[in-house]
Amino acid sequence: MSAERVTVLHARIVSGRGGGPEKTILNSPRFLKGTRWRELALYLHAPGDPGITELAERAQALECPFFAMPESLPIDPRVLRRIAQLCKQENVRVWHGHDYKSNLYGLLLRRACGLRLVTTVHGWVQKTGRTQLYWAVDRWTLRRYERVVAVSQDLETECARIGVAPERLVRIDNGVDVDTWKRHGPASASPLRNGVPPGRLVVGAAGRLSDEKGFDLLIEAVLRAVSRGADIELWIAGEGPEKAKLEALAAKSAGRVRLLGFRSDMRELQEAFDIFALSSLREGLPNVVLEAMACEVPVLATRCGGVEAVVRDEVEGLLVAPGSAAALEASLVRLASDPALRTRLARAGRERVERDFSFARRMDEFARLYETLLPR
Numbered sequence: 001m002s003a004e005r006v007t008v009l010h011a012r013i014v015s016g017r018g019g020g021p022e023k024t025i026l027n028s029p030r031f032l033k034g035t036r037w038r039e040l041a042l043y044l045h046a047p048g049d050p051g052i053t054e055l056a057e058r059a060q061a062l063e064c065p066f067f068a069m070p071e072s073l074p075i076d077p078r079v080l081r082r083i084a085q086l087c088k089q090e091n092v093r094v095w096h097g098h099d100y101k102s103n104l105y106g107l108l109l110r111r112a113c114g115l116r117l118v119t120t121v122h123g124w125v126q127k128t129g130r131t132q133l134y135w136a137v138d139r140w141t142l143r144r145y146e147r148v149v150a151v152s153q154d155l156e157t158e159c160a161r162i163g164v165a166p167e168r169l170v171r172i173d174n175g176v177d178v179d180t181w182k183r184h185g186p187a188s189a190s191p192l193r194n195g196v197p198p199g200r201l202v203v204g205a206a207g208r209l210s211d212e213k214g215f216d217l218l219i220e221a222v223l224r225a226v227s228r229g230a231d232i233e234l235w236i237a238g239e240g241p242e243k244a245k246l247e248a249l250a251a252k253s254a255g256r257v258r259l260l261g262f263r264s265d266m267r268e269l270q271e272a273f274d275i276f277a278l279s280s281l282r283e284g285l286p287n288v289v290l291e292a293m294a295c296e297v298p299v300l301a302t303r304c305g306g307v308e309a310v311v312r313d314e315v316e317g318l319l320v321a322p323g324s325a326a327a328l329e330a331s332l333v334r335l336a337s338d339p340a341l342r343t344r345l346a347r348a349g350r351e352r353v354e355r356d357f358s359f360a361r362r363m364d365e366f367a368r369l370y371e372t373l374l375p376r
Contacts, residue, residue: 123284152306
């Protein structure tokens with residue numbers, strides 16, 4: 001089998017510890033063991049960025065072959081040469097991009113390295129001064145890729161709108177490793193809940209501390225629910241540019257809001273939550289929601305991005321309009337006062353993930369996708 005294996009190189013530009021795409025990229029190679037597909041990961045990063053060391057450690061723990069290259073220039077010819085050398089050294093046949101720059105580099109290297117081109121669109125949610133430029137580059141590259149994978153229905157629709165040909169566009173939803181992400185005991189028994197008063201519920205949230213995540217609205221909703229008698233507190237895991245603003249809000253919460261910073265123990269943290277809340281204004285298909293469902297945490301989420309493709313209102317969770325602290329508050333009060341509802345949503349969420357969103361299912365679909373480019 002080893003002589004017949006075909007190498008796929010996942011490529012991505014990253015800052016810090018990365019985000020949701022890393023959960024899929026670094027986890028993918030081990031799910032293709034025993035197949036003809038061999039996967040590697042290449043990460044481009046700013047010189048001196050300490051986050052790349054942590055990503056390398058995560059890759060090693062997940063048995064993902066990992067390469068990192070520092071890059072100082074927006075388009076660095078020296079880095080392109082090094083990537084070309086890597087592709088030849090590892091006999092890379094399929095380039096799998098994950099963002100605007102890796103997509104562009106794949107096109108630039110395609111002929112010289114004999115690459116077949118695949119990209120996964122994870123979503124365009126963070127707005128910066130350069131977002132429009134990045135989005136323009138992505139639009140141009142996506143129309144030229146042989147296979148474009150959208151991780152949710154809304155992203156599939158957007159890719160079609162910008163001109164990706166239907167025969168090149170594929171939807172493969174995100175997935176979660178259901179054997180790793182599962183509950184081992186009640187939330188109240190978690191050792192992470194030290195200091196939480198008996199009977200109080202912990203509302204959990206996780207993600208980059210940036211405006212599109214709506215954490216300020218979630219904090220407001222929790223404090224309003226507390227004022228109505230709900231005995232809850234909020235834990236937010238993550239880092240980002242909104243940290244100072246959110247810390248100021250938490251400081252006025254009388255201990256009802258905790259900012260946890262970056263956490264490497266997200267599975268254990270999910271087990272400590274009684275409710276998981278996604279307050280985002282914009283999203284793709286968030287892995288963190290799938291992880292909460294897999295850990296049997298009842299979900300409250302906004303109707304944004306690919307959320308509705310995973311969470312059906314009143315079935316696997318409660319859905320509210322994005323941008324409304326009042327809507328989040330009302331659902332938090334309802335969940336806090338109805339343990340039977342929490343149990344029903346939690347069980348349905350686990351069943352939904354096992355049936356439709358397992359990581360093994362996702363990687364089977366990718367193996368079939370690669371096969372369309374390089375059949376036996």
